[in-house]
Amino acid sequence: MQDAGENVTPIDPSRKLSDAVREVKNALADRDDVVVDLREAHRMRLDLLAAELAPVFADVPADNDSFDFAVSSGLQPRLWIDAVTHVAMGRDRRTYRFLKDTRIGRVVLAESADMKTVADHVTRYVAERVVERERLMEGGTEPAAGLSRPQVAEAEPPMRLAGQGNAGFWPTVFSTLGIVTAGALVGLALAALLFWDRLSAIKVSF
Numbered sequence: 001m002q003d004a005g006e007n008v009t010p011i012d013p014s015r016k017l018s019d020a021v022r023e024v025k026n027a028l029a030d031r032d033d034v035v036v037d038l039r040e041a042h043r044m045r046l047d048l049l050a051a052e053l054a055p056v057f058a059d060v061p062a063d064n065d066s067f068d069f070a071v072s073s074g075l076q077p078r079l080w081i082d083a084v085t086h087v088a089m090g091r092d093r094r095t096y097r098f099l100k101d102t103r104i105g106r107v108v109l110a111e112s113a114d115m116k117t118v119a120d121h122v123t124r125y126v127a128e129r130v131v132e133r134e135r136l137m138e139g140g141t142e143p144a145a146g147l148s149r150p151q152v153a154e155a156e157p158p159m160r161l162a163g164q165g166n167a168g169f170w171p172t173v174f175s176t177l178g179i180v181t182a183g184a185l186v187g188l189a190l191a192a193l194l195f196w197d198r199l200s201a202i203k204v205s206f
Contacts, residue, residue: 042089043077045115049087049096050079052119056126064133067126081122082129085109098122 057069068080079087096118098110110121
């Protein structure tokens with residue numbers, strides 16, 4: 001008869017916790033390397049875009065402190081243009097996305113794999129903001145983007161020239177008669193009030 005201890009599987013002397021810990025650390029390191037590589041790749045592309053826009057950034061007036069023009073670090077590097085706009089890379093690591101934070105959420109101002117295309121959009125945006133600031137400093141109220149002036153209704157209708165027909169004749173006549181009638185009624189009422197005492201004396205009833 002065999003003892004119960006003879007059924008226990010012997011422990012493999014080569015299996016150690018330290019080996020398992022080392023494998024887990026290696027796996028985490030590999031994953032971190034992928035994350036770091038992605039971050040570095042994103043930052044490198046944004047650095048290239050910043051270099052493309054360097055002449056534009058240099059032309060901004062020195063007294064205009066509305067812009068940032070800096071590549072931030074972090075899990076997702078960003079090229080900041082100002083406090084509400086920045087450029088980030090898409091998930092494919094090739095597409096530049098020019099984004100703006102608004103009250104209703106984040107909107108895409110431009111998106112392209114072509115760096116120069118996005119650089120053109122950023123340049124246009126910076127120019128609009130510079131002009132807008134200049135107009136505000138000078139007392140203007142219209143934004144630089146969308147300079148079309150809204151249509152304003154005319155304060156008075158245009159005058160009708162002779163020979164354009166009698167379409168407006170009868171309404172004018174009726175309007176005049178109404179004014180005259182209203183004036184007559186008001187006059188009678190005032191007269192009745194003024195001569196009420198006399199009318200009461202002669203016992204005239206209404």
